[in-house]
Amino acid sequence: xxxxxxxxxxxxxxxxxxxxxxxxxxxxxxxxxxxxxxxxxxxxxxxxxxxxxxxxxxxxxxxxxxxxxxxxxxxxxxxxxxxxxxxxxxxxxxxxxxxxxxxxxxxxxxxxxxxxxxxxxxxxxxxxxxxxxxxxxxxxxxxxxxxxxxxxxxxxxxxxxxxxxxxxxxxxxxxxxx
Numbered sequence: 001x002x003x004x005x006x007x008x009x010x011x012x013x014x015x016x017x018x019x020x021x022x023x024x025x026x027x028x029x030x031x032x033x034x035x036x037x038x039x040x041x042x043x044x045x046x047x048x049x050x051x052x053x054x055x056x057x058x059x060x061x062x063x064x065x066x067x068x069x070x071x072x073x074x075x076x077x078x079x080x081x082x083x084x085x086x087x088x089x090x091x092x093x094x095x096x097x098x099x100x101x102x103x104x105x106x107x108x109x110x111x112x113x114x115x116x117x118x119x120x121x122x123x124x125x126x127x128x129x130x131x132x133x134x135x136x137x138x139x140x141x142x143x144x145x146x147x148x149x150x151x152x153x154x155x156x157x158x159x160x161x162x163x164x165x166x167x168x169x170x171x172x173x174x175x176x177x178x
Contacts, residue, residue: 032119032153033145047151051159054152058144067167078140079126080173085165087113090124099124114157119145 031044045054052069055061061072065080079086087110090096099105105123107113116123121138131137148156168174 031146032148032150033143039146043147045148045152045156047149047155049152049155051156054156054159058147058156059141063140065168065173067163067171067173078129080168081160082163082165082168083110083114083160084163084167087161090126095127096124110161111157114160115153118148118153118156 063078066072107116121140125138
């Protein structure tokens, strides 16, 4: 009886990924790419986590300045996260289109670009953010596919799509011209 209520509670609290259930893999709590040994749930980005919780779990604020995220104020390693304003501009840029032509990048929408940037950060590297030892690689952590569930990635990407240059100006991260 206790097991039944535990299962019922988990189906209410965590959305089922029916395809994985039918394949015998259970709930939507699996990393996008698998790793042995399994990563503890408290270190995975889950669909039930808030965007700010995911940012903390994944350590995004360590490298990126993020509007309205005070812990990120001193970050200097990655670009500022204003992807709601920049993603489509990056996709349209000649540098990104060259990577598409070379088969390294493939995003056509802002949402696809943000996912690609998280799961395959070397698909396109913004100038100045290359790995100093190998300019073909991004300096960003390359193994987030092992730390994100599909649902957790969706939560973060949807949040990042809302962050704009105006947010960064309002938060004092960048200075804009009137």
